[in-house]
Amino acid sequence: MTQTRDRWYRWLCEVRHGGDPAQLERVRQALYPVRGKVLDGAALGAGDTVLDVGTSDGLIAFGALDRPGPDGRVIFSDVSADVLEYCRAAVADAGDLGRSNFVRASADKLTGIDDASVDVVTTRSVLIYVADKAAAFTEFRRVLRPAGASASSSRSIR
Numbered sequence: 001m002t003q004t005r006d007r008w009y010r011w012l013c014e015v016r017h018g019g020d021p022a023q024l025e026r027v028r029q030a031l032y033p034v035r036g037k038v039l040d041g042a043a044l045g046a047g048d049t050v051l052d053v054g055t056s057d058g059l060i061a062f063g064a065l066d067r068p069g070p071d072g073r074v075i076f077s078d079v080s081a082d083v084l085e086y087c088r089a090a091v092a093d094a095g096d097l098g099r100s101n102f103v104r105a106s107a108d109k110l111t112g113i114d115d116a117s118v119d120v121v122t123t124r125s126v127l128i129y130v131a132d133k134a135a136a137f138t139e140f141r142r143v144l145r146p147a148g149a150s151a152s153s154s155r156s157i158r
Helices: 006-015 019-040 059-065 082-092 133-143
Strands: 051-055 073-078 099-105 119-125 143-152
Touching: 006 082, 006 119, 006 133, 019 059, 051 059, 051 133, 059 073, 059 082, 059 119, 073 119, 082 099, 133 143
Parallel strands: 051 073, 051 119, 073 099, 119 143
Antiparallel strands: none
C-alpha cells in the first residue's frame, strides 16, 4: 500500500516538477545563486544556529549546514511532517543528523523553538502563504538571540 503524503509534500516532491528528476535538478541549479545570496546576507559565524522557516525541500537549510562549521546547527522547520521526514532522510544520508533538528511549526507560531535560541532565521517563498505576517515577524524576533539576524531572498538585516 502506498502512503498518502500531505499536500505540501505532494506539491514539492511530486507535482511541481512533473515527476521529472532532470527538471527538478535544473530548478535546484537555478536556485543555488538565490540560496547563496540569502546565506551570504545572513553572515553566518562559526557555531551559529540557523532556523530555516518553511524549509520546504531544504534548499536554504542544506546550504546552511556547510557554513557555521562543525559546531553550527541547522533547524529545519515546516508545517509538513512529510517534508520534514524527506529532509531528515537527506540529512541522514549526508551524515549531518548530529547538527540538525526538525521542528513541525508554522511561521506565525514557532512552537518548539525556544526564546532567543537561534542566531539566524532564514525563509524563502514562505511569507506569501502566511496570513498573519506580523505574527510571523514577532515569532522571528522571539526566537532570535539579541544579536541575531533575519535573512530572506529579498532582504537581510543584522
